[in-house]
Amino acid sequence: MRLRQILGQAVDDDRIIKNPCRIRRGGVEHHPEQRFATVPELLNLSRNVPPRYKAMILTAGLGGLRRGELLALRRGELDLEDAAVYVRRKRQVLDSGVVVENAPKTQAGRRAVSLPQPLVEELWIHLDLYAGEVDSAYVFTSSEGVPIERNNFRQRIWLPAVKASGMDGFHFHELRHTAGTLAARTGATTKELMARLGHASPQAAMIYQHAASDRDRSIAEGLAVMVREAEAGYRSTE
Numbered sequence: 643m644r645l646r647q648i649l650g651q652a653v654d655d656d657r658i659i660k661n662p663c664r665i666r667r668g669g670v671e672h673h674p675e676q677r678f679a680t681v682p683e684l685l686n687l688s689r690n691v692p693p694r695y696k697a698m699i700l701t702a703g704l705g706g707l708r709r710g711e712l713l714a715l716r717r718g719e720l721d722l723e724d725a726a727v728y729v730r731r732k733r734q735v736l737d738s739g740v741v742v743e744n745a746p747k748t749q750a751g752r753r754a755v756s757l758p759q760p761l762v763e764e765l766w767i768h769l770d771l772y773a774g775e776v777d778s779a780y781v782f783t784s785s786e787g788v789p790i791e792r793n794n795f796r797q798r799i800w801l802p803a804v805k806a807s808g809m810d811g812f813h814f815h816e817l818r819h820t821a822g823t824l825a826a827r828t829g830a831t832t833k834e835l836m837a838r839l840g841h842a843s844p845q846a847a848m849i850y851q852h853a854a855s856d857r858d859r860s861i862a863e864g865l866a867v868m869v870r871e872a873e874a875g876y877r878s879t880e
Contacts, residue, residue: 678820690803697768698782705755706821706839710734718777725757750842822850
């Protein structure tokens with residue numbers, strides 16, 4: 643198990659192409675579903691980070707971009723007039739300290755994501771205040787105006803904001819899960835979720851629909867209210 647995890651990390655770091663210890667459907671473990679934030683929780687969290695990181699939190703939580711995709715995003719890949727972001731690359735720092743910026747691993751990762759208008763408005767403000775004017779400028783940077791360093795961001799920005807929001811234990815990658823779950827709650831199909839989140843297989847996209855299954859209970863409860871109201875009205879006419 644440990645060797646498989648080490649080699650899996652090597653794949654993530656682009657040191658090897660394929661994990662030789664990975665067997666299809668082998669050693670499947672069932673973990674509790676990832677947490678996701680409600681819209682009020684997401685907005686509250688975005689208000690508890692310094693203003694220059696607010697749009698980044700919302701882009702992750704509403705647009706579903708991966709951390710590496712956010713860190714690699716350039717101004718020219720935002721089309722706010724058309725309310726869209728074009729994901730074309732990812733950025734990661736290997737354990738060796740080497741920075742790798744390249745295309746997503748799968749064709750599905752290269753995608754256009756439509757943005758809700760409130761996020762578009764936040765991004766306009768963000769670009770005016772914090773991003774360079776050239777198309778090649780990074781959209782999200784540190785307070786020094788350089789690419790964000792993952793550990794510094796986690797310790798100095800993320801953990802204090804999570805604590806201030808009363809969301810202890812909430813991880814940055816769960817913002818992406820939040821985006822998928824909220825999209826599923828709008829009625830998005832599996833195929834639409836795959837396209838929006840950049841998944842190459844339907845299995846990954848299905849987790850967001852499972853997480854949104856409580857909506858079906860809400861529908862049933864709403865129907866129950868309607869029936870009770872109708873029954874009450876019927877009895878009052880007897």
